[in-house]
Amino acid sequence: MKILIRKAKRRDVKKIAEVITKSFLETARRDCTKKKFEDYLGTHSPKKSEEELFDLYLRGAICFVAEANGEIVGIGNGVVENGRGRVSLLFVLPEYFRKGIGRKLMKRLEEDFIRNNVRYSYLRSSSLALAFYQDFGYKKTSGMKKSFGIKYYPMKKVL
Numbered sequence: 001m002k003i004l005i006r007k008a009k010r011r012d013v014k015k016i017a018e019v020i021t022k023s024f025l026e027t028a029r030r031d032c033t034k035k036k037f038e039d040y041l042g043t044h045s046p047k048k049s050e051e052e053l054f055d056l057y058l059r060g061a062i063c064f065v066a067e068a069n070g071e072i073v074g075i076g077n078g079v080v081e082n083g084r085g086r087v088s089l090l091f092v093l094p095e096y097f098r099k100g101i102g103r104k105l106m107k108r109l110e111e112d113f114i115r116n117n118v119r120y121s122y123l124r125s126s127s128l129a130l131a132f133y134q135d136f137g138y139k140k141t142s143g144m145k146k147s148f149g150i151k152y153y154p155m156k157k158v159l
């Protein structure tokens with residue numbers, strides 16, 4: 001299967017919200033309280049306006065999408081702040097897991113971080129993604145944390 005990674009555009013934002021929603025619904029229950037789970041789905045609702053979703057995913061951010069057969073099947077988003085790169089969102093549709101798409105999206109994000117003179121990247125991993133990020137060279141900076149109803153592992157990598 002051919003996977004194309006490209007910069008996200010304004011017209012992609014509803015599809016990005018759909019991919020996040022589908023992936024989150026199938027994977028995140030064990031990491032969240034019921035309230036957080038519902039709040040997250042509300043935040044990423046594809047029913048929001050294009051303007052709101054543009055602000056959420058693209059304004060001031062680096063955002064890539066993965067396409068398979070012309071359909072968006074994955075999304076990776078990050079920001080450069082205080083000289084560091086932060087991976088904020090990484091989601092692949094469950095039916096496309098383990099095909100190397102997450103890795104391709106991360107590679108592009110990190111390349112963009114490096115282009116922005118960033119030398120280290122950090123993120124908050126879900127429990128499902130821990131092995132994925134470890135495989136990609138990220139190291140836990142502490143044990144599991146909980147904040148606002150969600151469990152995560154803080155991780156970082158020197159680029």
Ligand SMILES: CC(C)(COP(=O)(O)OP(=O)(O)OC[C@H]1O[C@@H](n2cnc3c(N)ncnc32)[C@H](O)[C@@H]1OP(=O)(O)O)[C@@H](O)C(=O)NCCC(=O)NCCS
Pocket residue numbers: 023024027089090091092093096097098099100101102103104124125126128129131132133135
């Ligand atoms: C995390 C996620 C983005 C990974 O995407 P993916 O396209 O399936 O990952 P890849 O195929 O590129 O995986 C690369 C390597 O990571 C590791 N890996 C990926 N998923 C794994 C899993 N569930 N368990 C163990 N190792 C895993 C493997 O070493 C894999 O290589 P292999 O398939 O050759 O063994 C995807 O599982 C996802 O969208 N999860 C739900 C959302 C989420 O938790 N995102 C992270 C938020 S912080």
